[in-house]
Amino acid sequence: MASEKSADLRAPAAARLLAKRYRLIERIDEGGAGEVWRARDEKLDRDVAIKLLGPDADDAFRARFADEARRAAAVVHPNVVMVFDEGRDGADAFMVMELVPGKTLREIVAERGPLPAHEVARLIRQVAAALDAAHAAGVIHCDVKPANVIVDREGAAKLTDFGIARAARDRDEQELLGTARYIAPERVEGGPVTARTDVYGLGLVAYELLTGRPAFDGATSEELVRERLVGSPPSLRLARVGIDDRLDAIVGRALATLPDRRYASAGAFARAFSDVADRDTDPTSSLKPSGATRSTRGWMFPRFDSSVAILAVLAILFALFLFFSSFPRGTQPSGPASAAPSAAGAQTPNVVGKRLGDAVGILQAAGFARVAWDVGQGPGAACAVIRQDPAANTAIARGATATLFYVAGKDCTKKGD
Numbered sequence: 001m002a003s004e005k006s007a008d009l010r011a012p013a014a015a016r017l018l019a020k021r022y023r024l025i026e027r028i029d030e031g032g033a034g035e036v037w038r039a040r041d042e043k044l045d046r047d048v049a050i051k052l053l054g055p056d057a058d059d060a061f062r063a064r065f066a067d068e069a070r071r072a073a074a075v076v077h078p079n080v081v082m083v084f085d086e087g088r089d090g091a092d093a094f095m096v097m098e099l100v101p102g103k104t105l106r107e108i109v110a111e112r113g114p115l116p117a118h119e120v121a122r123l124i125r126q127v128a129a130a131l132d133a134a135h136a137a138g139v140i141h142c143d144v145k146p147a148n149v150i151v152d153r154e155g156a157a158k159l160t161d162f163g164i165a166r167a168a169r170d171r172d173e174q175e176l177l178g179t180a181r182y183i184a185p186e187r188v189e190g191g192p193v194t195a196r197t198d199v200y201g202l203g204l205v206a207y208e209l210l211t212g213r214p215a216f217d218g219a220t221s222e223e224l225v226r227e228r229l230v231g232s233p234p235s236l237r238l239a240r241v242g243i244d245d246r247l248d249a250i251v252g253r254a255l256a257t258l259p260d261r262r263y264a265s266a267g268a269f270a271r272a273f274s275d276v277a278d279r280d281t282d283p284t285s286s287l288k289p290s291g292a293t294r295s296t297r298g299w300m301f302p303r304f305d306s307s308v309a310i311l312a313v314l315a316i317l318f319a320l321f322l323f324f325s326s327f328p329r330g331t332q333p334s335g336p337a338s339a340a341p342s343a344a345g346a347q348t349p350n351v352v353g354k355r356l357g358d359a360v361g362i363l364q365a366a367g368f369a370r371v372a373w374d375v376g377q378g379p380g381a382a383c384a385v386i387r388q389d390p391a392a393n394t395a396i397a398r399g400a401t402a403t404l405f406y407v408a409g410k411d412c413t414k415k416g417d
Helices: 002-010 059-073 105-112 117-136 164-168 173-182 195-211 221-229 245-254 266-277 306-325 356-366
Strands: 022-031 034-041 046-053 083-089 092-098 102-104 149-152 157-159 370-375 385-389 401-406
Touching: 022 046, 046 059, 059 083, 059 092, 102 105, 105 149, 105 195, 117 149, 117 157, 117 195, 117 266, 173 195, 173 221, 195 245, 195 266, 245 266, 356 370, 356 385, 356 401
Parallel strands: 370 401
Antiparallel strands: 022 034, 034 046, 046 092, 083 092, 102 149, 149 157, 385 401
16 A cells, blocks of 8 residues: 555656745655655756655654754765755655766666776765765765765766665664665664764775675675674675785775774775775776677787786896896906907916906906806905816817806906006
8 A cells, every 4th residue: 555655646746846946857766765856946946856755754754854964964065965955845854955967876887897996096086075074064974885976977976865874774674774785884783883984885885886796795684784794804806807906905994894993084095095096097997888799899918917017027027136146246248259269279278376357368368258257265365366167278168158266355357467
């Protein structure tokens, strides 16, 4: 009978004039807390949105609804849907709000799938600014979710439905679990509601925008509640390949079960998120809806996580270091090709005991293409050669390299007087 009663009310609703001022035109949405209509403010001659509670709501609930409407009206911010008025018309309580043509984040994700990180950062910053403004005015949203964020035609995100979840909080358990997918753990456990409660909701929004799916996907309200109370916060990296592990940690902190472990404000979370996500400015990183067949897409190389790329670069540099360190230090540049002896079978001169600079010149003149040196261990005067390789009187092969070991000293590579 309740549904028939609602249907009877809706039939003439489009012709209804609320409070002798607001003409209902078209129903936009419907939820557990009432209906949303596009209406015409005949006094100010402008279109508005009206949230209308039906006669089934009890007096206590309508009173809390009106109280929260007044508190939400105190939040004036470019990223907040403004509340213009509230009142009653017969048995119905209503709230008059700014009409924002656009799509909700829930609709955008449904159409596009996961969004690129830098685009998510832009949206999160705007919603965080709205939440910080609300918290400064003493208003906790309590129902931050993609369906409550509208993105207008210019790309501005506006947070709506302030106070509705707060008003419904004490009504009954069924009303509380109406949006169980987005309820913070402390609300489930009956703990105090603070700004960190909305940080949790904003973390869930970021997760869903990045992965294209809700963080919690239980089939029933009980499962959804149990998921957030047991175990670690959901991992971004397990839900979408290529997510920066720093973003995973940042969103994980926003989704901490204990409020004290979350960011203290929505703005703090948004700043940490943006510091990492804004580096992802490649538009091809967005996973857009498939509008073409596989044959027309062409091949796309996978986009690697930035941390993996950094590790790969470090590994390459380390390999190069090991490669070059395998050569003896202080390699002397080879002389011109004409300096090599033309006669085969030349003998290696004995340079042990000579000053390093003199020994290098002697070996080069004897036909060695390259002479290297390193500090050796043994008795002798500073800069004196104590060992050579190859040994004296051995044949010099074409293009050969000689290595000298000497006693450490100052300016050893300079020739003696």
